[in-house]
Amino acid sequence: MIDRDMAPLLQVSDLSRHYGGQVGCEDVSFELYPGEVLGVVGESGSGKTTLLKCIAGLLPPSAGTVSFDTRVDGPRDIYAMSEPERRMLMRTDWGIVFQNPREGLRMNVSAGANVGERLMAVGARNYGEIRGNAVDWLTKVEMDLGRIDHLPETFSGGMQQRLQIARNLVTQPRLVFMDEPTSGLDVSVQARLLDLIRGLVRQLGIACVVVTHDLGVVRLLSHRLMVMRGGRVVEHGLTDQVLDDPQHPYTQLLVSSILPV
């Protein structure tokens, strides 16, 4: 649910990131309100992941600012914060679900520990409580609790993604970044995972930025849609408006699926 009385949770202004002379993303601006889900689509190499990394605090931009409405101090430029401050934000109020579960999970500790670890990072010490919380979240993401002590290494791709989601949501973040959360999975597994994400995000009122090449994913998940090409945003609007009445030639191609995304 979108809270209309609130200030934007995230404000991205004139953000650019170059790699040497190469453009990663160029001049991107948008606001995200609490509970809003923003989809980012575009062909591969269009700058989606670069943009996501910049706004998620993982890659300093070459220009522009990313401001997050912190619980205590209100809007803060995330790159003007100290490193420990930013890291604390990423462990508490933010979540990041990576395309590759290896980037988002610790493969050499159990599923339960993967979830519990994030709680311990924010100061939880009571073993029983941590374990209880982990069980709770593993249940919410429909994991078989019999596998709580197994290593993620032994899980299927879909289970690993669900574990990543549990690990991220356990601290009740207000903003979650997802990079192709369902790609590389079987179609039926994708569908279940999408339903799960949609349900949790709506129920908990979490704001999300979801990068994907799959228009079906954004149709189901996102309120708003940004279309990128060559590092630039070529179109931005309500998801159904952009998909049903695309204005830019590139979006029209994308929607008519002449172009494989």
Added chain:
Amino acid sequence: MTQPSQTSDVEEMIQVEGLSKGFTLHNQGGIRIPVLENVSFTVKRGECVVLAGASGSGKSTLLRSIHANYLAEAGSILVRHDETWVDLVGAPPHLVLDIRERTLGHVSQFLRVIPRIGALDLVAQPLLTRGFDETAAQRRAEEMLERLAIPRALWALPPATFSGGEQQRVNIAMTFARDYPILLLDEPTASLDAGNRQAVIDLIVEARDRGVAIVGIFHDAFVRDAVGTRTYTVDSARKAA
């Protein structure tokens, strides 16, 4: 917030003024399809304005523009939202979403996004944030599905496998379970038999008599006569421009 240009009647809920909308097909040689030109009309509480006009004249385009599903090219589309007028043309996305959430109900011809959620939950869930508790939402959803004759055996199933008419009735149940002050209806009875058609007519008439402002497209003359209070012909507006 925007104020309407004319002195506004407290009963007015929608004011469309000078609306123009066409399509440019960039990948087909940049063909330009003009559809709506300088369309103006208003809708009051308790009215059901029937959009008339030949096939292709732009009835659906007009309805979709009012829903902000199509992007208007010129003019304004004012809707009364929480007793203030908001121009949907150029409104920020989060405001449009809020208007759709609380003010502007919409029944499309097809259920387009079908999450794998059971039909009953699909109707009940949006009610939870609207002041209904779990039991009340459940009860309201059951009541709607019953009125629309969705067999009980289907209630727990996601509508993806339902027949076209069943999907359409779930779609209608979702919108009418809520109490929107404005309703936009695009062929809500298109794939329904006579019995179900009557159930939908009853819902529309009840809403209208409660003071809901309604704009609809109904190809079926029987439905049109039963629900409509006035006709607005889309074609003539275009020629008049």
